[in-house]
Amino acid sequence: MNDDTSSKLTISPDRLEKKFADYKPLYTESEALIEANRCLNCYDAPCISACPTGIDIPAFIKKIATGNIIGSAKVIFEANMLGYSTGRVCPVEDLCVGACVYNDLNYSPIQIGRLQRYATEKALEKEVSTGKKLFPRNSRKSEKKVALIGAGPASLACAAYLALDGVEAVIFEKDGLPGGLNTMAVAPYKFQTEDSINEANWILQHGVELKTGIEIGKDISLEQLIDEYDAVFIGIGLGTDSRLDLPGSDGPGVWGATDLIRQIKNNPDFSLPEDLNTALVIGGGNTAIDISRELAMLGAEDVRMLYRRSRKEMRGYDHEIVGASHYGVRLVENVTPLEVVRHGKKVKALKVSSTISDDTFELPCDWVVEAVGQLKHVSDVSPEIEVDEMGRLIVDSETRRTAHPKVYAGGDCINGGKEVVNAAQDGREAAFDMLKSWGISPSLHGKKYFKSFFTYNGH
């Protein structure tokens, strides 16, 4: 990743997340070649259609196999400017890798995520060492300018495609660092904060301006942005942790999950208490699984997830549940929390009841972590923008345009909380629609990026 003028954004290196080793380290050249050569180069490959951004996966893999790293990375970035982080954080087992035809042949599927990381990381290293940009800025300058709210993956992707076609893109971020959940929340054994900041810096170098510490609705209004800019992209993600407000939950030892993850990842002054033995995590989604695994990996002896239904109803990915179980995380099914029991100030137990019987019992513990979703905070931005009954911003499913003709949105704030790759896709679609509406043909994708049998037949 590059370091130049825009990259003054840094973070103290002394953080708890640094204790985590990379669980899928960068391939060596020979590892990458062996894996790339295994790819069958399927025609109309199912991995492509399993990828929300439709990366031409066989094409980039074959380019790794021929030693054409620059070409490989370009195939990835053309479809997904966050190809570096998505290569590392995507739940590939449920997307491209899960769709690999080798699964049907009882072969090990191609490790697409690791190859994608290899291509992008090596190409970006090469960009620094040779000084030759993968994507030189388009010399044509458009008169248009776009404001993007929130510096997470959706806005970064959108801004990158706009900037490459000469549009002035300005991101407003209320925090000090860009990257959104890639910076604050992704499991540290997958991706760490420096990686996310480096990726954001790389995107900013293509001519994107970042203004930190500015909160929309407080420091500047959405209406003001709509007036001053040709379009506005809302990529504000979700809000703070939803809380259960259990009796006894006020006080130390009870956490919201994303808050706790952020402490581990970003706060240099944070550490786990010496006497943390038992942590109970309430929830059945991927955030609950992540924090459970992180606590177990950091040395908590006894980590249990409490879920109100059974494992098969859990929203978390199966491969993540299995991954956490390897570190000793256990699952308690069919329970719902009632009350945090304290001894003085200290948490002593969590009182729970069974959802399948009338039993009520106490589970002794030191910490309780609530991973029951995040609040939607779209209404903080502007009461004008329409939301659905789930609190999600309503957009056109193709263009990501809201009912307001100048306002687009993407990422978790429109889907209620999905993957980085979905946000990257939203950002790209919104950027392309803006460009098209201004008569600019996107330079990276003049052609349709996803080819299928149908396109050949005019369907």
Added chain:
Amino acid sequence: MADLSVNICGIESPNPFWLASAPPTNTGEQVMRGFDAGWGGAVWKTLGEPIVNVDSRFGAVDYSGTKIIGFNNIELITDRPLDANFKEIYEVKKQYPDNVVIVSLMVESKEEWREIIKRSEDAGADGLELNFGCPHGMCERGMGSAVGEEPKVLQEITSWAKEFSSVPVFVKLSPNVIDIRDPGIAAVKGGCDGISLINTIKSIIGVDLDTLVPKPSVGKESTHGGYCGPAIKPIALHMAAVLAKDPQINVPISGIGGISTWQDAAEFLALGATTIQICTAVMHYGYRIVDDMIDGLNNYLNEKGMRSTSELIGKAIPGFVEWGELDLNYDLIAKIDADKCIGCGLCYVACLDGAHQCIHTQKGPCHAWHGKPDHGFGPRTEVKPAVWHDGGDTAMSHVPFVDEEECIGCNLCMLVCPVPDCITMEEVSQAKVRESWADRVAKSRT
């Protein structure tokens, strides 16, 4: 246990597997280790006036992650004194009287041939192999392939060797000719007892794209070398078969070229070779590979009910005919097993772009239709239910099907299919009688 021993030109060999004249037979110590590993014979690294070699000497072609599918060298004949070589040959024969030692030779004048043949026989050689094949270096000095490419010279030198020799004389042929029968017949006319083929093929193995110097580089330069290894086996098989089939070639053949496994060896035997010579595979994996060659050939012969190697020799020759003799009325069509198909689409695109546009998918009609209004529309096989992610577009929705009326039976789909036995070529039962192009020509004449 089948009898693997063979007799070639009166020389008894415990099995057909010989080490070819090359680096693995450079010294007595090596040849003895080779015999310990199980090799039946060895053709000694070519003797002649010792030369000076260059660094580097070898280059290779890797393909899709597989190392050394092709190999080339610019190494010359022995660079060790003749005295040392002959002393070691003598030692080897004394210690391994049942194994075959053939001495490969390459000198210039008649007198030199007389001298070196005498010394070889004195050392105990079971036979001689005249190296008329080496396509680099030595040919610039009027030897090796310079002889192999000139049938008259080849015949002349062969007749000298026969004149001086009391042991069988093999001639090793260069493949760098237009028709291998020309040097083959010349060798027979010169009186040879057997023919070894092929030597290496003239080649440039590649170019270093950083330095832009061809490989293998000697400083900032390179030269053409001799190409060998698994990639050349089909060329060698053809040349061996052509000679085996030719009535003018009435001597046994020692087959060489890209042999790495017992299957390769069995194919050479079936196409008429009596012994097999191997170098590149040994340079890659060592002498130990002969263990599976012996074991595998033995099991194969047992399975096929053949009691000895000699029952296999030449078995495939009757089936090797001219194109004009092939049956024009023989029909095949491709069948795709939908249960085995993994939906990779490789057969579809191969047929669409590289063959006859007769494979179609469930997803829609083929745009390269054959003028039939219903061509390629609609599935003709059961569509398997989707088994993977629920995005709607699954591997299984890609199971292609064959337009049997249009299929030309070319094999391409079967060849590209990564799934064993998923695509098979099935014979179309039909009433038409056998008719070849030669039959048609003959008919038109009458």
